[in-house]
Amino acid sequence: MQFADGFSSAGAPVIAGGSQENYTLLNNQTGTNITDLIFDSALYRSAFLSAEIERLGSSEFRQTIEIQLFWDGADWNLTTGNSSGSDILNDSIISTDQVVLHIDSSGQVSYDSGNLSGHTSSKLKLSIVRISA
Numbered sequence: 001m002q003f004a005d006g007f008s009s010a011g012a013p014v015i016a017g018g019s020q021e022n023y024t025l026l027n028n029q030t031g032t033n034i035t036d037l038i039f040d041s042a043l044y045r046s047a048f049l050s051a052e053i054e055r056l057g058s059s060e061f062r063q064t065i066e067i068q069l070f071w072d073g074a075d076w077n078l079t080t081g082n083s084s085g086s087d088i089l090n091d092s093i094i095s096t097d098q099v100v101l102h103i104d105s106s107g108q109v110s111y112d113s114g115n116l117s118g119h120t121s122s123k124l125k126l127s128i129v130r131i132s133a
Helices: none
Strands: 015-025 029-038 044-056 060-071 076-085 099-103 108-113 121-132
Touching: 015 029, 076 099
Parallel strands: none
Antiparallel strands: 015 121, 029 108, 044 060, 044 121, 060 076, 099 108
């Protein structure tokens, strides 16, 4: 099968997933694995995540953001796209409301979180489309 962008494949890609997944994030964390949020490169080559991150404490912060994950043959890569709301997801913790997401070569997603004043809860809600290998 030949695609307009020059990509070719023996068959059309198979798409799996699409249901909402919810994860609790803890306050003031570094390198904490998100249990059960793993992308196996033997099964998937890319994933598209529509995310909502919510942090509640002395103030309320909420962001929706598009995240793309892709396997380059050696490592998983994470990029972000369109977003709205609070600027929670970032490349580093600049303010206490922020979160940083990481993915390692095994596909395990982890996070860092700032020390939000009066923290009561933090949630990561995802709608994931996984593209199979």
